[in-house]
Amino acid sequence: MRNKYSLFSLVKNAFSYHENWGKAWKDPEPKSEYDAIIIGGGGHGLATAYYLAKKHDMKNIAVVEKGWIGGGNTGRNTTIIRSNYLWDASAGLYDHALKIWEGLSQELNYNVMFSQRGVMNLAHNLQDVRDLKRRTHANRLNGIDAVYLNTEEVKKFCPIINTSPNIRYPVLGGTLQRRAGTARHDAVAWGYARGADEMGVDIIQNCEVKGIKRNRDGVEGIETTKGFIKTKKIGVVAAGHSSVIANMAGLRLPLESKPLQALVSEPVKPIIDTVVMSNAVHAYVSQSDKGELVIGAGTDDYVSYSQKGSHDIVEGTLNAILELYPIFSRMKMLRQWGGIVDICPDASPIISKTSVKGLYFNCGWGTGGFKATPGSGDLFAHTIANDEPHKLNSAFNINRFVSGDLVDEHGAAAVAH
Amino acid sequence: MFIINCPYCGEREQSEFKAGGEAHIVRPKQPTELSDDEWAEYLFMRKNIKGIQFERWVHTHGCRKWFNMVRDTSNDEIKAVYKMGEKPPAK
Numbered sequence: 466m467r468n469k470y471s472l473f474s475l476v477k478n479a480f481s482y483h484e485n486w487g488k489a490w491k492d493p494e495p496k497s498e499y500d501a502i503i504i505g506g507g508g509h510g511l512a513t514a515y516y517l518a519k520k521h522d523m524k525n526i527a528v529v530e531k532g533w534i535g536g537g538n539t540g541r542n543t544t545i546i547r548s549n550y551l552w553d554a555s556a557g558l559y560d561h562a563l564k565i566w567e568g569l570s571q572e573l574n575y576n577v578m579f580s581q582r583g584v585m586n587l588a589h590n591l592q593d594v595r596d597l598k599r600r601t602h603a604n605r606l607n608g609i610d611a612v613y614l615n616t617e618e619v620k621k622f623c624p625i626i627n628t629s630p631n632i633r634y635p636v637l638g639g640t641l642q643r644r645a646g647t648a649r650h651d652a653v654a655w656g657y658a659r660g661a662d663e664m665g666v667d668i669i670q671n672c673e674v675k676g677i678k679r680n681r682d683g684v685e686g687i688e689t690t691k692g693f694i695k696t697k698k699i700g701v702v703a704a705g706h707s708s709v710i711a712n713m714a715g716l717r718l719p720l721e722s723k724p725l726q727a728l729v730s731e732p733v734k735p736i737i738d739t740v741v742m743s744n745a746v747h748a749y750v751s752q753s754d755k756g757e758l759v760i761g762a763g764t765d766d767y768v769s770y771s772q773k774g775s776h777d778i779v780e781g782t783l784n785a786i787l788e789l790y791p792i793f794s795r796m797k798m799l800r801q802w803g804g805i806v807d808i809c810p811d812a813s814p815i816i817s818k819t820s821v822k823g824l825y826f827n828c829g830w831g832t833g834g835f836k837a838t839p840g841s842g843d844l845f846a847h848t849i850a851n852d853e854p855h856k857l858n859s860a861f862n863i864n865r866f867v868s869g870d871l872v873d874e875h876g877a878a879a880v881a882h
Numbered sequence: 883m884f885i886i887n888c889p890y891c892g893e894r895e896q897s898e899f900k901a902g903g904e905a906h907i908v909r910p911k912q913p914t915e916l917s918d919d920e921w922a923e924y925l926f927m928r929k930n931i932k933g934i935q936f937e938r939w940v941h942t943h944g945c946r947k948w949f950n951m952v953r954d955t956s957n958d959e960i961k962a963v964y965k966m967g968e969k970p971p972a973k
Contacts, residue, residue, distance in 0.1 A: 708930035719926035721903065722955075767901035767939075770932045770956050775883040777897040810926050867922040 470574055489655060490662035495669050495691050499527045501698040501849060502687060504674050504710060506530025507539040508650070509827060509834065510702035511657035511668070512842020513849070518664035520843070521850035526666050528658075529689060531673035535654030538704045538834065541804035543727050543749060543761040545740050546836040547584040547645035549611050551600050554860035554872050555813060556607040561857050562840025563644060569839055575656030577648045578754065582739050584645035585614070585622060587789075589634040589745040597640045604642070614639050623739055625792050632788050634746050647740060647751055653838055677714040683822030684714070700825045700849050705770065705805025707828035714821055718828065719866045720807045724774035725764045725832050726782075728801040732756030736792070746785035758796060760786060764806065764832060774803040806831050811865075813872035816845050816858040825849050826863065884958050889965050890945045902938035904928055905950050906970065932956050936970055 468474070468487040478486055501517060503510045506528045517523040528534075546566055548559035570576050588594045597613065604611035619639045620628045628636045658668055669691065676688035677699065686695040701710045705722040732755050740751040742761075749761035762782040765774045779801060787794055809815065809829035814837070816827050827845040830837065844858040854862060865871055884896050910916050910924055929935070935955050940948045952961040952971065962971045 706932070708928070709932050712929075712931075717923070717927040717929065719922075719928065720930050721928055722930055722932075765901075767953075768903075768930060768935060768937070768955050769958055771958050773958075775896060777883065807930075866926040867918045869918075 489659040490668050493667045493669065495527060495529070495667065495672065495689070495694050498686075498695040499525055499667070500696070501526045501700065502694060502696045503528045503700045503702060504687070505537075505702035505704065505706075506534035506654075506658070506668060506670065507537050507702065507704060508535065508653045508657065508838040509539075509704075509830075509841045509845070510700075511535075511654055511661060512838055513700055513702060513827065513845045514666045514668075514842075515657045515661040515664075516843045516846035517850060518661055518666050521846055523850060524665040527669055527694070528661070528666060529669045529672045529674060529687070529694075531671070531690075533670050534658050534668060535651050538804040538806065539650055539654045539838075541727065541802055542650060542835040543751065543759050544647045544650050544753075544835060545584060545645075545742070545749065545751065545761070545833075546579070546648055547642050547740075548609055548836070549584070549586070549600065549604050549640065549642045549645065550874060551603050552872055552874065553607060555874055556604065556609055557857050558814075558840060558844070558861065559837055560607070560609050561844070562837045565839035565843065566648065567644075569648075569653075569656070573656040573660050575652060575659060577652045577656055579646065579648040581644050581646040582751075583622075583641055583643045584740040584742060585619065585639050585641050587619065587626075587639040587741065587743040587745075588637045589743065590637065593745055594637050597638065601640050610642055610644050612641050612643075614641055623737065623741055625737060625790055626741065627789055627791055634785075634788070636789070645740070649754075650835060657842070674710060674713070677710070677824070679714060679821055679824070684824050696823075698823045698825070698849055700827065700845060702827045702845070704828065704830065704834070705807050707807050707826060711826070714819075714824055716819060716821065716824075718815070718826070718863075719810055720829055721768050722770060722805050722807050723764045723767065724769050724771065724803040725806045726762040726774040726778055726801060726803045728760050728762065728779060728798050729753070730758040730760070730793075730796045731799050733758075733796070741789075743785065743789065746789070748782055748785035748789055750786060750790070757799065758793065764808070770805050772803045772805055806834075808832070811871040812874045814841070814861055815863050816841065816848060816861045817854065817863040818848065818852065819863060884960065886939065886951070886960065887963050888941045888944060888947075889949050889963055890947050891941060894941070894944060898941060898943040899939050900942045902940055902948065905936040905938045934961065
């Protein structure tokens with residue numbers, strides 16, 4: 466690797482006041498033709514390019530991004546990683562990703578700050594308790610670590626939670642996946658970009674796709690703000706804007722794009738060393754390495770591309786946070802933002818070929834795509850390179866909306882959608 | 883967050899309303915004769931437009947009536963509101 470990061474390189478660069486580090490990736494102008502083009506330079510798109518180059522020997526490829534890489538939902542999520550999904554197909558998909566996460570910093574020679582601090586999902590009523598116990602058993606049958614905790618065990622694992630039986634939605638128990646945790650979202654995009662660039666992938670920023678040229682046999686290329694680029698294979702990983710790209714190719718997708726909000730507090734000393742998610746009251750909280758509380762709010766119910774959500778959504782989330790964690794009552798929130806998430810009717814993603822030859826879609830991740838970044842890239846690369854899905858993503862084809870074989874993770878994934 | 887001019891109640895906060903998705907999707911006249919593809923198109927496929935979109939809303943915490951709205955989804959600007967059964971305004 467050209468610029469291998471190590472303790473030695475750190476010391477060496479310290480002598481020149483860290484002013485001579487090489488660029489992590491080039492900033493090339495597009496060539497006239499590529500073997501494949503990935504639309505969307507977020508974590509999933511960059512990971513797709515990385516695995517296309519690494520595992521499928523496709524080096525003459527490009528990633529085109531309308532803004533800057535990692536500037537969309539990759540930079541806007543709450544960085545939670547877990548694989549405790551109910552259905553077999555989802556468990557396979559998300560645990561595939563989690564296994565890659567476990568070795569990702571070493572593989573990329575880039576510290577993605579993956580921290581297996583555990584993710585706890587709380588139960589607040591009897592149905593939650595039944596659902597979470599069922600999911601724990603399902604997870605174990607699929608080889609995914611999961612334990613059910615009673616109220617005392619929840620309190621022991623995260624002492625700042627208010628477990629009083631007198632609150633509106635008392636904590637009746639919870640599940641814990643210890644292998645789950647968080648990672649640094651920007652580092653994931655940057656690490657994959659650097660790795661892909663190293664193998665010859667062109668990462669083209671500030672290049673917006675304006676049209677997709679196709680004929681009866683398949684795709685011919687893309688029209689962009691930097692001109693026409695010829696290609697026979699297009700992988701679309703455009704998250705909230707997937708439908709916009711699909712419309713350019715004359716396709717319709719089963720997606721609705723909605724704002725999902727998150728917010729962070731002022732930084733404080735370590736207070737919560739795990740991730741706690743609560744479905745029923747919709748309060749997700751963890752603490753970043755900088756010390757900010759990272760709080761995930763809900764989605765609005767209307768279609769919007771405006772990257773801002775409703776105030777009442779944030780208010781509802783903070784109400785729930787305050788009831789569960791009275792200690793946060795005087796915390797000040799620093800920043801709030803919205804990302805546009807593309808939600809499928811069954812709350813599961815689409816990693817699939819389409820009716821147009823050479824056009825592939827990786828979309829529909831909705832509110833929870835970050836955790837799947839490495840696995841999604843790996844499986845989408847396989848699908849593009851072989852023109853066939855991998856067995857782990859075959860259930861996530863677009864035809865399931867015709868056959869009715871849905872992967873219904875609404876609620877089953879233990880989060881509210 | 884925005885203010886919605888309910889055709890029955892006047893201007894109210896958006897938090898009183900619920901969005902009901904794309905409007906003017908016509909229910910199939912002969913459901914028994916639909917192919918699986920046509921069902922998928924009717925049930926699941928959506929335009930999901932970035933720009934001017936026609937959609938349904940309901941004033942959940944008000945008159946509880948359904949109505950239609952024309953909204954620019956790129957900036958949430960409401961262009962028109964009209965009652966169910968009325969013709970959508972020309973662009």
